[in-house]
Amino acid sequence: MHFWKMHGAGNDFVVLDLRDGRAPPSPDECARIADRHFGIGCDQLLTIEPARTPQAVASYRIWNADGSVAGQCGNGARCVAAWLVRVNAAPAQAAFMIESPAGRHPVERDAQGRFVIDMGAPRFSPADIPLRGFTQAQATYPLQLDGHTLAVGAVSMGNPHALLEVDAVDAADVAGIGAALQRHPAFPQSVNVGFAQVLAPDRLRLRVYERGAGETLACGSGACAAVAILKRRGRVRAADGVTVALAGGELHIRQRADGHLWMAGPAAFVFEGDIP
Incomplete structure (x- = not known):
């Protein structure tokens, strides 16, 4: 399986192209790949997969270094966007959409050429976090x-x-x-x-x-x-x-x-x- 090593501000990733429908690595395999001594080494693995809706160019999932699943990764989202542009699966300058486990993310480019990602609206309700023991959102x-x-x-x-x-x-x-x-x-x-x-x-x-x-x-x-x-x-x-x-x-x-x-x-x- 081919891989790409990427990072966003030092938060580093192993990127795998699974758009052909191949299954992602198991949690044990993820942990071995992420191991910095015996594997490639990374904070998270990103598996790029077919889009779930027609509006997006691709979807992706996130696997932590211990093999557990993550719901969101902002630095990973920018790396996914850059990877899609590199392999000509997304436009280099026009806006496009990618899908994470947390939802859809429009992608733009700024004047400096950086990828700019819509990370969605923050949710403060304790039930949404989730946070036990509290019913109303509080500053602290x-x-x-x-x-x-x-x-x-x-x-x-x-x-x-x-x-x-x-x-x-x-x-x-x-x-x-x-x-x-x-x-x-x-x-x-x-x-x-x-x-x-x-x-x-x-x-x-x-x-x-x-x-x-x-x-x-x-x-x-x-x-x-x-x-x-x-x-x-x-x-x-x-x-x-x-x-x-x-x-x-x-x-x-x-x-x-x-x-x-x-x-x-x-x-x-x-x-x-x-x-x-």
């Missing part, structure tokens, strides 16, 4: 963790996200708190955990501990979630969007009039080859 949710109360923001971007605002992301216990919140009974489907440091109304720093992958160099849906939560609190409010600085690069998130968040950022090819 008090969650007990190891005898301490954390003020946690939460939202769904097609996958569940929790956010902690911190004074300095470099000093945050990302792995410790992230893993503990993923096991917290308030999140029955686990959760992606972001740690945000607001630098200005139009700029923040972010680290994300992802489900099934651990901390990654970038998380597109996590960047959208952070902007959605912080904008709702009035912590960011730039009309032209917010730049989110992650370890692997920067993403630009802008909310349009219909409430949808559009994400722009890099999508790069690294190498390709064949899996025996």
Whole structure:
């Protein structure tokens, strides 16, 4: 099976073309491919498959490094768009549509040539996240963790996200708190955990501990979630969007009039080859 290795701001992927109807790798096979010592190495696998509706050029699914299934991946969406253009399955300049497990995503190109993805509208209802123990959306949710109360923001971007605002992301216990919140009974489907440091109304720093992958160099849906939560609190409010600085690069998130968040950022090819 041929593969392509790609990354979006350091969040890296193995891309497989399954448009001919072949079955995706099993969870064990996904984990072996994703292994950075014994496999190709990646945060997630992306399987590109036939479109589910006539409006889209293709659909894709997302498999975490541990073989579990993911519902959304913003950096992966840009890489899928770039791959489709590279193999002439989508137009290089005109807009087109792709389909993730979370729904349809219109794709555009900006003046810098970056792919810009409609990530949909954030959903704050606890039932949509899902978040147990609360019936109404709140700016923060008090969650007990190891005898301490954390003020946690939460939202769904097609996958569940929790956010902690911190004074300095470099000093945050990302792995410790992230893993503990993923096991917290308030999140029955686990959760992606972001740690945000607001630098200005139009700029923040972010680290994300992802489900099934651990901390990654970038998380597109996590960047959208952070902007959605912080904008709702009035912590960011730039009309032209917010730049989110992650370890692997920067993403630009802008909310349009219909409430949808559009994400722009890099999508790069690294190498390709064949899996025996």
